[in-house]
Amino acid sequence: MAVEETETDSKTFGNAEKDFVALGIAIAAIILFVGTGSSVLPRAIDAVFSGGKEPERLLVSALLLNIALIIFGWRRYRQLSYEIAERKRAERQARELAEIDCLTNxxxxxxxxxxxxxxxxxxxxRGQAVAYxxxxxxxxKQINDMHGHSVGDQVLVILAKRLKEELPDDAxxxxxxxxxxAFVVAYDLHQRRRIDDLVIRLFDQAILPFRLGNLVIDATMSMGVATDDGQTELNPTLDDATQLMHRADIAMYHAKxxxxxxxxxxxxxxxxxxxxxxxxELGIRRGIVDGxxxxxxxxxxxxATGELVGFEMLARWDSPDLGVVSPEVFIPITEEIGMIAELSEKLMDRAFRDAQQWDESITLSVNISPVQLRDPWFAQKLLKQLVANNFPPHRLEIEITESCLHENVGMVRSTITSLRNQGVKISLDDFGTGYSSLExxxxxxxxxxxIDRxxxxxxxxxxxxxxxxxAIISLGRGLDLPITAEGIESEEILDTLKQMGNLKGQGFLxxxxxxAEEVHARLKSMGLLSTTSDTAALVAENAAPNIIESTKTRASL
Structure with a gap:
């Protein structure tokens, strides 16, 4: 559509340039002026200097009219030419603005x-291929969040400049x-290695530290390369540049x-x-809605005693289309698409209802995603959820991983404090695999x-x-922190752990x-189903106003 409009405007400008109406008026007036003037002017000169007969008034009027037409036609033609030149300049500038990135050029x-x-x-x-x-x-995003968008813009400008310096002139x-x-460069079909050399050079030069005054920013980049080279000839299946870009985007995503x-x-x-x-992704979105x-x-x-003291809740997905999908597969994707909070809330609602039927001495552990901890209202949402399900906070233990501690320690501390003030227990999961400091x-x-499995x-x-x-158990003992060992899968491991201290354990052993149904049957056979669920519900209901009031107070602070 834009191309058609540009072509139409160009034709209009061309017609305007070739429209000699205004110029024709001026030329016709000049011709009439010459004809009329050749008759009027000699008589006028003779009348002035020799006292001859004056020229006819009609011819004098025609002469004056011709002069006026000459001035009008010529000025109109010049004005029209100026307007066309200005419109062309404006069109060229608009086209540049439409085609050029204003930040990086x-x-x-x-x-x-x-x-x-x-x-x-x-x-x-030329018998060449192109690499996109x-x-x-x-x-x-972290650069923008930490230093502001103005710094991020400067990084982009410097990166664009470095890329231009390293790329071939025809790229x-x-x-x-x-x-x-993105960049596109042509290359010989039998010299694909040159593209690899170019990309490697970009990694070496374009991504050097960005120095902005006293600020030094280190960054890395990921690339994806696609070509219309079918190894020995051009690939006929790539009909347009959009498909080539799509393939390069897929390769870049793979690099990420x-x-x-x-x-x-x-x-x-x-x-x-x-x-x-x-x-x-589509299955996850649909599966969360469909339960x-x-x-x-x-x-x-x-x-030490072999006594059952609690359960850890784990998410499971049995998709009607994809079958049983491992949590290691769907959890990261759920986090990426921003659905982890909704999924976690639905699972916890179900788990709280299930755990209400258990003996009050049995705890429930729930894993919390780092994505959820970025929400400043997470603690309030969880406490509200406990109240809605009449589940006692002291029976809940949430587990967070070490990676959460490095994203926003202040927010994590506030969240942990809010939850612990209401009786919720907090565990540091997978200890030993991250970067937690003693501080x-x-x-x-x-x-x-x-302890990580x-x-x-x-x-x-x-x-x-x-x-x-x-060493981890000794550290926990020194900090007065109970220890849970994950991944107990054999009697040999169990015997070793028994010698190390009083621990809680879990694993396939x-x-x-x-x-939920299998757990209910297990607890029933062990006599560990709740006999005072109504009392527990009443206690939780009475605690609800205090939890909500405390939550509102912290929120206002």
Whole structure:
């Protein structure tokens, strides 16, 4: 549509330039002036200087009219020419604004497709292929959040300048939006290695530390490369530049998934993988609404006595289309698409109702995603949920991982404090695999440490891991923090842990995670179902006003 409008405007300007009406009026007036003047002027001169007969008044009037027409026609023609020149300049400027990114002076997404298609056509005529490369800065949002958008803009400007300096003169560079850039370069079909060399050079030069006054920002980038080279000839299946960009985007996404700060050439398997991920994403959104996700429960046992003391809730997804999907697969995707809070709330609602039927001495542990802890209202939402389900806060233990402590320690401390003030217990999960400092363990009010299963599983025949586990237990003893050992899968491991101290444990040795019905049957056989559920509900109901009032007070602060 924009192209059609531009062509129409150009035709209008061309017609205006070739419209000699105004100029014709002036020329006709000049011709009449010459004809009339040749008759009038000699008589007028003769009358003035020789006292001859005056020229006829009609001819004099015609002469004056011709002069007026000459002035009018010429001024109108000049004015029209000036207006056309101004409109052309404005159109050229508008076209540049529409096609150029105003921050970096690169092409923008709108113009990149057409420019790529033109380069493809030229390269094809020369027997060459083109490589389309997508570039994305890793964790650019953190730069904006920490230093402000003005600093982020400066980083983008410097990056664009560095890219231009390293790219060949005939390469096309565009900023597609945000921190996403793309460039297209032609290359010989048998010299694909040159593209690899170019990309590696960009990693070495374009991503050097960004120095902005006293501020130094380190960043990395991920790249994806796609080509219309079918190894020995041009690929006829790539009809336009949009498909080429799509493939490069898939390759870049693959680089992100593989750990960032790297690049990959597009391969068909990547597209299949992305398609499967999209199916998972759609399935997750639908499954949360349809109740396909259900809580399962893993036993937590006092290692010394063998007494069942609690359960850890685990999410399970039995999709009617995809079958049983592992939590290691769907949990990260759920976090990425922003659905983890909704999923967690639905699972906890169900778990609270299930746990109301258990003996009051049995606790419920729930894992909390780092994404949820970024919500400043998480504690209030969880306490409100406890009240709505009449579940006593002292029976709940939430588990957070060490990675949560490095994103926003202040917010995590506030959340933990709010929950503990209402009786909720807080465990530091997967201890030993992250970067927790002794200062954080000392200052943050944790109630329990959980040793990661990777250490516990290796206790059998591994002296090194035995020393690590023993050191963690000693640390917990020194900080007066109870310890839970995960991943107990053999009697040998259990016997080793018994010698290390009074611990709580969980693992397949005690049984696989079970659904609500299986847990209910187990507890019934053990005589551990609640006999005072009505009393517990009444206590929770009476505690509700205090919890809500305390929550409102903290929120106002």
């Amino acid at each position: 690169c092409l923008n997404r709108r113009s990149m497709a057409a420019a790529t298609q033109r380069l493809r056509k030229t390269a094809s005529e 490369t997508m570039i994305d800065l890793d964790n650019f 096309i560079l565009a900023r597609l939006g945000g921190d996403e850039f 998934k593989q750990g960032k700060n790297r690049y990959f050439w597009f391969e068909p398997s990547m597209e299949n993988e992305l398609r499967f991920r999209n199916e998972l 396909e996700f259900v809580p399962y429960y893993e036993q937590q046992v006092d290692i 954080q363990l000392r200052s943050l009010p944790f109630d329990r440490l959980k 990777s250490f516990v599983r290796e206790l059998r025949g591994s002296e090194g891991c035995s020393k690590i586990v023993d 005690y049984g696989r995670p079970e659904n």
